[in-house]
Amino acid sequence: AQKVTQAQTEISVVEKEDVTLDCVYETRDTTYYLFWYKQPPSGELVFLIRRNSFDEQNEISGRYSWNFQKSTSSFNFTITASQVVDSAVYFCALSEARMNRDDKIIFGKGTRLHILP
Amino acid sequence: ETGVTQSPTHLIKTRGQQVTLRCSSQSGHNTVSWYQQALGQGPQFIFQYYREEENGRGNFPPRFSGLQFPNYSSELNVNALELDDSALYLCASSLGAWGSDTQYFGPGTRLTVL
Numbered sequence: 625a626q627k628v629t630q631a632q633t634e635i636s637v638v639e640k641e642d643v644t645l646d647c648v649y650e651t652r653d654t655t656y657y658l659f660w661y662k663q664p665p666s667g668e669l670v671f672l673i674r675r676n677s678f679d680e681q682n683e684i685s686g687r688y689s690w691n692f693q694k695s696t697s698s699f700n701f702t703i704t705a706s707q708v709v710d711s712a713v714y715f716c717a718l719s720e721a722r723m724n725r726d727d728k729i730i731f732g733k734g735t736r737l738h739i740l741p
Numbered sequence: 742e743t744g745v746t747q748s749p750t751h752l753i754k755t756r757g758q759q760v761t762l763r764c765s766s767q768s769g770h771n772t773v774s775w776y777q778q779a780l781g782q783g784p785q786f787i788f789q790y791y792r793e794e795e796n797g798r799g800n801f802p803p804r805f806s807g808l809q810f811p812n813y814s815s816e817l818n819v820n821a822l823e824l825d826d827s828a829l830y831l832c833a834s835s836l837g838a839w840g841s842d843t844q845y846f847g848p849g850t851r852l853t854v855l
Contacts, residue, residue, distance in 0.1 A: 628783075657840050667829055668743070669784070669846035676841065715783050719840035728774060728797050729844065731783030 626651045628718050630732035637706055638740050645701045645735045647716030653677075658692065658699045659717040663734070669715065675699065703737075711739045743767065745834050745847035753853045759820045762850045766813040766834030772796070773815045774844060775807060778829040790815060791838040819852075827854045 627650040637643045649658065660672040673683065675692050683690045687707075691700045703710055713736045719729040744767040754760050766773050772791045776784035786799035790809035804820040813834070819826055829851050833844035 655840075659843070661846070666848060667831075667851070668848040669831065669833075671743075671843055671845060674841075674843050717783075728786050728789055728799075729840075731785075733781075733783045 626653075626656075626718050626720060626730050628716050628730050628732035630714075630716055630735050632735045633733070634736045634738070636738040636740060639708055640705050642702060642704050643706055643737065645703075645714050645716075645737065647699045647701065647732060649697050649699065649716070649718045651697075651718060651720055653720040655720070657719045659719070659729070660690065660699075660701050661715045661717065661731075663713040663715060665712070672701075706739045708739045708741055711737060713737070743834075743845040743847065745832065745845050747830075747832055747847040747850050749850060750848070751851045751853075753855065754822050755855050756822055756824060758822050759818065760822060760852060762817045762819075762830050762832075762852070764815045764817070764832035764834075764847055766815065766832075767845060768813055770813065770834035770836055770845075772835045772838045772842065773809055774833045774835070775815075775817045776831040776833065777801070777826075778831060778849070780828070784831055787817070789838065796838050822854045824854050827852060 629648045656677045661669040687704045713734045715734045717731045746765045774789040775787040778784045788798040793809045809815040829849045831849045833846045835842040835844045
């Protein structure tokens, strides 16, 4: 069965520090998709990135970067030079390509990130 | 802004009552998925509708039901409310029903059952 583990429940860092959020996943499929979402206090999940299992290139988008390593089944997310506006809950999620009818997308429990001014 | 809206924003009900939550998907998105997010947890998949047909269901009892309409709107109905149904309910729309399709979420409806 598929599973997503975000071992860090809560992280606090001082503004401008770099921070990495960990995500480890389990899946039986060779084709799958990984996602990161941000959930600010307003509640809406904001899509950040989608990565398919065949693309292991790291990705950078501004202050955000993602490190995908199939060998360790990890898809970690780093925020460089953090800002107070980055404070939110971040979710990692996994979707299998074969789309089992009962298992669409699995979310981790989230990491609550506090950026202190 | 994802273009996905939900109503109402907040709702308070008592145990045993029935509730209907509404979602308006992005235009052109054929798929809507509903999730329950308990406090401090990640969203849990309830069910998905693709072109007005149920296309998958998570581990939720039959008192959770849904409808999808041709105008990109959808409903989540919950009968015989229980205290544990208190949660944030999120809908998400996507172009298709494949694992590769990115889901775009609405702001959620916070349901409190007393």
